[in-house]
Amino acid sequence: MGGWTTHAGLAVALPLANIDTDQLIPARFMSVPRADGYGQYLLHDLRRDADGTLTEDCAFNAHADASILIAGENFGSGSSREAAVYALVDAGFRAVIAPRFGDIFASNAVNNGLLPAQIGAADYDALINQLGGGTVRASIDLEAGQITLAETIVTFVLDESWRIKLINGWDDIDLTQQHRNSIDTFKDHRRRTAAWAWPAAAE
Amino acid sequence: MSQPRTLLDKLWASHEILRRDDGVSLLWVDRHLVHEGSHHAFAKLAAREAQVATPELTFAVVDHYAPTRNRGQIADPQIARMIETLRANAHEHGLQLFDLDDPRQGIVHVIGPEQGLTLPGLLITCGDSHTSTHGAFGALAFGIGATEVAHVLATQTVWQKKPKAMRIRVEGAVAPGVTAKDIALNWIVRLGTGGAQGYAIEYAGSAIRDLTMEGRMTLCNLSIEGGARFGMVAPDEATQAYVKDRPFAPIGEDWTAAVVAWSDLASDENAEFDREIRIDAAEIAPTVTWGISPEQALPVNATLPDPTALDAGKAEATRAALDYMGLIPGRPLAGTPVDQVFIGSCTNGRIEDLRAAAAVLAGRRAKVPGLVSPGSQPIKAQAEQEGLAEIFIEAGLEWGASGCSMCVGMNGDLVGAGMRCASSTNRNFRGRQGRGARTHLMSPAMVAAAAVTGTIADVRPLLRGRAP
Numbered sequence: 001m002g003g004w005t006t007h008a009g010l011a012v013a014l015p016l017a018n019i020d021t022d023q024l025i026p027a028r029f030m031s032v033p034r035a036d037g038y039g040q041y042l043l044h045d046l047r048r049d050a051d052g053t054l055t056e057d058c059a060f061n062a063h064a065d066a067s068i069l070i071a072g073e074n075f076g077s078g079s080s081r082e083a084a085v086y087a088l089v090d091a092g093f094r095a096v097i098a099p100r101f102g103d104i105f106a107s108n109a110v111n112n113g114l115l116p117a118q119i120g121a122a123d124y125d126a127l128i129n130q131l132g133g134g135t136v137r138a139s140i141d142l143e144a145g146q147i148t149l150a151e152t153i154v155t156f157v158l159d160e161s162w163r164i165k166l167i168n169g170w171d172d173i174d175l176t177q178q179h180r181n182s183i184d185t186f187k188d189h190r191r192r193t194a195a196w197a198w199p200a201a202a203e
Numbered sequence: 204m205s206q207p208r209t210l211l212d213k214l215w216a217s218h219e220i221l222r223r224d225d226g227v228s229l230l231w232v233d234r235h236l237v238h239e240g241s242h243h244a245f246a247k248l249a250a251r252e253a254q255v256a257t258p259e260l261t262f263a264v265v266d267h268y269a270p271t272r273n274r275g276q277i278a279d280p281q282i283a284r285m286i287e288t289l290r291a292n293a294h295e296h297g298l299q300l301f302d303l304d305d306p307r308q309g310i311v312h313v314i315g316p317e318q319g320l321t322l323p324g325l326l327i328t329c330g331d332s333h334t335s336t337h338g339a340f341g342a343l344a345f346g347i348g349a350t351e352v353a354h355v356l357a358t359q360t361v362w363q364k365k366p367k368a369m370r371i372r373v374e375g376a377v378a379p380g381v382t383a384k385d386i387a388l389n390w391i392v393r394l395g396t397g398g399a400q401g402y403a404i405e406y407a408g409s410a411i412r413d414l415t416m417e418g419r420m421t422l423c424n425l426s427i428e429g430g431a432r433f434g435m436v437a438p439d440e441a442t443q444a445y446v447k448d449r450p451f452a453p454i455g456e457d458w459t460a461a462v463v464a465w466s467d468l469a470s471d472e473n474a475e476f477d478r479e480i481r482i483d484a485a486e487i488a489p490t491v492t493w494g495i496s497p498e499q500a501l502p503v504n505a506t507l508p509d510p511t512a513l514d515a516g517k518a519e520a521t522r523a524a525l526d527y528m529g530l531i532p533g534r535p536l537a538g539t540p541v542d543q544v545f546i547g548s549c550t551n552g553r554i555e556d557l558r559a560a561a562a563v564l565a566g567r568r569a570k571v572p573g574l575v576s577p578g579s580q581p582i583k584a585q586a587e588q589e590g591l592a593e594i595f596i597e598a599g600l601e602w603g604a605s606g607c608s609m610c611v612g613m614n615g616d617l618v619g620a621g622m623r624c625a626s627s628t629n630r631n632f633r634g635r636q637g638r639g640a641r642t643h644l645m646s647p648a649m650v651a652a653a654a655v656t657g658t659i660a661d662v663r664p665l666l667r668g669r670a671p
């Protein structure tokens with residue numbers, strides 16, 4: 001996964017609150033291997049009718065080329081299923097902009113190079129008004145913490161450690177391996193001082 | 204004198220290997236629990252040709268896709284493949300697996316405590332958001348995503364920023380028929396589904412002390428529905444009594460040392476919390492969700508909200524929820540006919556939950572079909588021994604094997620489109636129990652009341668003259 005500092009693309013609105021992970025990807029699609037792609041499952045039951053055809057009354061469906069999603073309050077609440085992020089990423093999204101995110105969703109997003117940008121309620125209203133049911137060209141600057149949508153510039157909040165991670169595209173496992181010695185020392189110490197913390201050999 | 208510390212401070216400090224300049228800590232993981240859904244993480248591990256760093260601290264269980272009937276013959280090849288993949292991964296990495304035919308099998312958050320894998324003072328992770336359940340023992344337990352699961356597998360550590368500390372005090376005694384589920388829904392309604400986001404919750408107060416371990420697990424389990432990744436209760440004698448002599452629990456000298464260590468696991472007297480909430484237990488009624496978010500809940504005897512009486516922001520969400528649920532604004536919630544019932548899940552599938560439901564169902568018939576799926580096979584065996592299974596079967600309900608079942612429907616136990624289900628589970632999200640399914644969350648006793656009356660009903664009159 002590569003890092004990024006700026007992104008320009010089309011923004012689309014999904015002006016609904018509480019888009020939880022069960023809506024982002026229904027459970028029945030979660031056994032699919034990642035290599036097969038998750039994009040088609042994104043918001044499946046919201047966007048498709050019972051036989052799987054994309055519905056016309058969902059404005060979102062008309063804009064398959066969008067890469068920036070402006071969504072309502074409490075986006076990604078619910079389960080830890082990282083597949084919700086895979087669905088967004090595989091459908092071409094690089095950023096979700098919302099007034100608030102589910103915690104686990106947000107950290108999963110960062111682990112996959114997807115920006116979870118938190119904005120104020122007034123800014124959210126302004127962006128939604130501009131977009132209506134269509135798309136607008138937008139750009140994101142991670143370092144400045146800004147989204148520019150047509151003429152409107154909005155500042156977003158992002159945890160500093162997440163900003164660094166997105167920019168560098170870091171892989172945590174590689175990073176952690178640099179601390180191998182500290183981990184081993186900690187483990188030995190815990191073994192000695194809290195042997196009870198290891199499971200008894202049950203049989 | 205040193206600064207007074209919260210339980211969170213103490214648990215954090217005892218697992219922190221290092222803290223980066225940006226404030227993120229590298230934490231040691233004492234127990235890592237994996238299930239069929241962890242296949243993405245194992246695939247990531249395989250892609251980098253890495254091994255599980257500490258197999259003896261990693262435990263695998265078949266639960267999310269576990270069939271509740273005909274276990275010997277899994278008809279759906281996709282389900283069979285998911286279970287087979289977990290088996291293969293557990294085998295390859297030398298992990299202890301609680302497989303389908305293992306008498307200890309059950310839902311990950313039920314069997315962790317049941318097997319004595321969950322202990323006070325531990326840090327526990329699992330790729331499931333209800334991992335907060337284990338906090339009931341005074342452990343630091345939280346759900347993580349697949350990338351993090353792969354990280355824990357590869358390093359036995361996890362990067363995490365310390366949350367803020369919130370204390371929810373519930374004081375006084377709850378009325379008969381009111382359970383931990385009702386306490387949880389009550390605070391979620393008060394604070395909203397995002398109300399505890401960014402916080403670790405410590406539950407305290409006399410009503411919490413009075414809860415059994417099962418009740419504490421239900422309460423901590425639901426923390427995530429209010430946005431908190433962590434829920435905790437300080438360990439006490441009830442905790443110790445529950446843990447002692449469980450298969451993986453410490454024995455001999457280790458037990459003695461553990462008890463000493465655990466005695467320090469309480470927030471110091473003057474410890475400061477970033478936020479404190481106080482709830483009067485006596486004010487809590489049996490609670491039922493009416494909408495598509497756990498915060499959309501009401502006391503069972505309340506009337507449904509009327510969007511025209513709400514401000515614009517709330518009105519729209521309320522209208523959408525009522526519409527999805529097929530409910531009429533302003534009508535009483537009680538009396539709403541249900542099509543089916545479900546008792547089970549890591550929230551309310553423990554022995555005490557089954558006893559509470561059986562107390563209502565004994566000698567009565569269910570007016571609607573339903574499924575009871577115990578949280579684990581040991582619970583199933585115990586319920587059969589106690590005669591609870593017979594009560595469910597005589598009432599006309601189906602008695603299944605243990606797993607996540609209708610909580611998430613991955614094993615094929617689904618609620619049909621437009622069907623209304625009274626459910627002891629944890630999420631009433633749109634489509635959670637199946638496309639178009641309508642879920643009402645409530646305690647197991649309330650689900651039993653719904654079964655007996657065929658409607659959403661107050662359980663209290665049905666408990667009169669019976670042991671709750």
Ligand code: SF4
Pocket residue numbers: 266267310311312331333548549550606607608610611629
């Ligand atoms: S019962 Fe439901 S909430 Fe619990 S672990 Fe299974 S799917 Fe997750």
